[in-house]
Amino acid sequence: MARALMIQGAGSDVGKSLIVAALARAATRRGYRVLPFKPQNMSNNAAVTIDGGEIGRAQALQAQAAGVEPHTDMNPVLLKPETDVGAQIIVQGRRVATLRARAYAAMKSSLMEPVLESFGRLKDRADLVLVEGAGSPAEVNLRSADIANMGFARKANVPVVLVGDIDRGGVIAQLIGIKAVLDADDAAMICGFVINKFRGDPTLFDNGYRLIEARTSWRGFGVLPYFARAGEFPAEDALGLVDARKVGKxxxxxxxxxxxxxxxxxxxxxxxxxxxxxxxxxxxxxxxxxxxxxxxxxxxxxxxxxxxxxxxxxxxxxxxxxxxxxxxxxxxxxxxxxxxxxxxxxxxxxxxxxxxxxxxxxxxxxxxxxxxxxxxxxxxxxxxxxxxxxxxxxxxxxxxxxxxxxxxxxxxxxxxxxxxxxxxxxxxxxxxxxxxxxxxxxxxxxPAADQQYRARVESALDALADHIDSHLDVNGLLALAR
The missing domain is CATH 3.40.50.880 (Class I glutamine amidotransferase (GATase) domain)
Incomplete structure (x- = not known):
């Protein structure tokens, strides 16, 4: 049965999806059979899977990074917002309901069973399952019915690494604050952290990095500079939709x-x-x-x-x-x-x-x-x-x-x-x-350029894996999996 490692974030859009994709490509190049997994995703960017269902587009990209076909087990719960307070509920690739937020909250705890079922099937087929969290574990007000972060990690006994986005500012408070608000048993699942999207001289953050380690007792696995080719990958959701203007004819x-x-x-x-x-x-x-x-x-x-x-x-x-x-x-x-x-x-x-x-x-x-x-x-x-x-x-x-x-x-x-x-x-x-x-x-x-789109995405995935291998302790991260 496969080992597993979970990447959670200090917030939304901190780069969890791309770090999982990078680790998937890096581990695959090391000879592992890797499968990605996200218990619950919220996105209107979906992909059709080999088994005729749908999952979040980010998990399809992670599957591509691992060199495998996307499957509904990789994202067993997908929420597709239709209004500000309601969403279509997709379970193991199939639409089961359209619910308002409060009704989904009442339903959510019952979804842990299909989540663990899908996770178990992936573990039977892989050497390593890389799990992506959703949002942040700091949302302790949602912890009782959580299936996406610590609720899943505890139930499946999967170690966690936290990702903080320094580009947004406040990353020290984000990571130390998460340690402060988490239940002690939840906090014990966290084995380390990564600082993402750094711009400039990373040595300028040395004191902040050591402060996070000292205040949390978590191991730092490195500071990852901003990846310039990130725009070549599909965005997870509309929050990542930016105007990429350039001079064009x-x-x-x-x-x-x-x-x-x-x-x-x-x-x-x-x-x-x-x-x-x-x-x-x-x-x-x-x-x-x-x-x-x-x-x-x-x-x-x-x-x-x-x-x-x-x-x-x-x-x-x-x-x-x-x-x-x-x-x-x-x-x-x-x-x-x-x-x-x-x-x-x-x-x-x-x-x-x-x-x-x-x-x-x-x-x-x-x-x-x-x-x-x-x-x-x-x-x-x-x-x-x-x-x-x-x-x-x-x-x-x-x-x-x-x-x-x-x-x-x-x-x-x-x-x-x-x-x-x-x-x-x-x-x-x-x-x-x-x-x-x-x-x-x-x-x-x-006029169209003579370029192959899929080959360009493959090239960007290889460059992303090279990027994390150059700046993070990838072997140390993979060694955490259990």
Whole structure:
């Protein structure tokens, strides 16, 4: 049976996901069979697994770092926020409910059983299981029903290393404060700490590092400088979605919807040197010189249609189209481009129907069945192959489906407007297909670089593993696992 080590954070977005990915690649290069695990994740960026379910995108990246296919056991509980107080609950890859926060809190303790069940199966298949916590163990007000941090670590007897983000400031107080507020038995699970995202001369933190060790009695495993290539990996959630502007010859804009989902679809475009990828934030206008506007996925299509109109983006989109501009809607964005979105049974919120943007002659009806599948498609306009995945609720149909965006085993997928400038598709991850991306951009007179997106991510994972091997005691960290 495998050994295990858990990486927890002094807060959210401190770099836990990338440190687990780095350790996974570093341990794999040492000859270990490594599997990643996160008991509970909250993210609208999801990946479809080899067993036909869904997990957080970060665990899929960690699986890639370990050289294995993602599996639902790697993230047995996934929360996908649909409103400020409610989320879709995914257990072992399948949607089981949509609950408000208080109802989920009452349900959470019952989820320890599937969490431990999935963890046990991973341990049977690996030499080393690397576990990622969620949020911070300092949230002691949530400890009684915790399945994501110390609740899991204690139940599964997994040693813990804490990660603190010095880039945010206050890292000394964060780590010493966690020791102060934790129950003594919880604190005893922590074997050490890592300082992450340091910029500048690390020797300037020597006194602070020694102070943390002295006040906590935890061993320090090193100070990790900021990793410059972190932006080449998909972000865990919308908190990590930043405007990565650069000088590019051609502008593509995307809308930062309130419930934006699977926005890693855009990552390959972000890395194209001649593409100026512009994130249109709430309250901002869509740039008038954009060649293409992308409506990304959404966890609440009707809610984001209302949000979109509140920003005035519906008016901007019509003006963009009148000027000869192109529009692409992916998944929820595709549904928004149609004439209407109906949710008769209230799957994504209150039952009802919302008018769409009317740029595609299709309508969508939300249905209880969720589509979760990997697909091989062919883009109809360029005949280029697309390796992608579908992860959506709802069925879309209408006259513009007679002009499909792509074909899947000769069956039509998506829709294209009669003028050929508005496209809708359920295919996530489409731009990671290099030949398709190049041909699609060429249709817009945008030059594409001769680069392989997946190879670039692999290169970044290798560089990340080299990075932690250079700055942390990786062998010491791996030796903690039990």
């Amino acid at each position: 051609c502008k593509i804009a995307f809308l930062a919807l309130s419930r934006i989902a699977n926005f890693d679809d855009l990552d390959p475009l972000k890395l194209e040197p001649d593409v100026d990828l512009v994130m249109v934030r709430p309250g901002e206008a869509i740039p008038g010189d954009a060649k293409l506007v992308i409506l990304p996925g959404s966890k609440s299509t009707r809610g984001d249609l209302t949000f979109l109109r509140a920003q005035g983006w519906d008016i901007d989109l019509l003006a963009h189209h009148r000027r000869g501009g192109h529009v692409l809607g992916v998944c929820g964005g595709y549904q928004m481009l149609g004439r209407s979105v109906a949710d008769p049974t209230g799957i994504e919120g209150p039952a009802g129907e919302t008018p769409g943007l009317g740029l595609l002659d299709v309508t969508t009806v939300m249905t209880p069945q969720k589509t979760l599948t990997r697909v091989a498609a062919v883009h109809t306009a360029t005949d280029r192959p697309i390796e992608a995945y579908e992860i959506h609720i709802g069925h879309t149909d209408g006259p513009d489906r007679a002009r499909p965006f792509a074909l899947i085993s000769s069956a039509p997928e998506g829709a294209v407007s009669s003028d050929g400038r508005v496209y809708g598709s359920y295919l996530h991850g489409l731009f990671a297909s290099d030949n398709f991306r190049s041909a699609f951009l060429a249709q817009l007179d945008i």
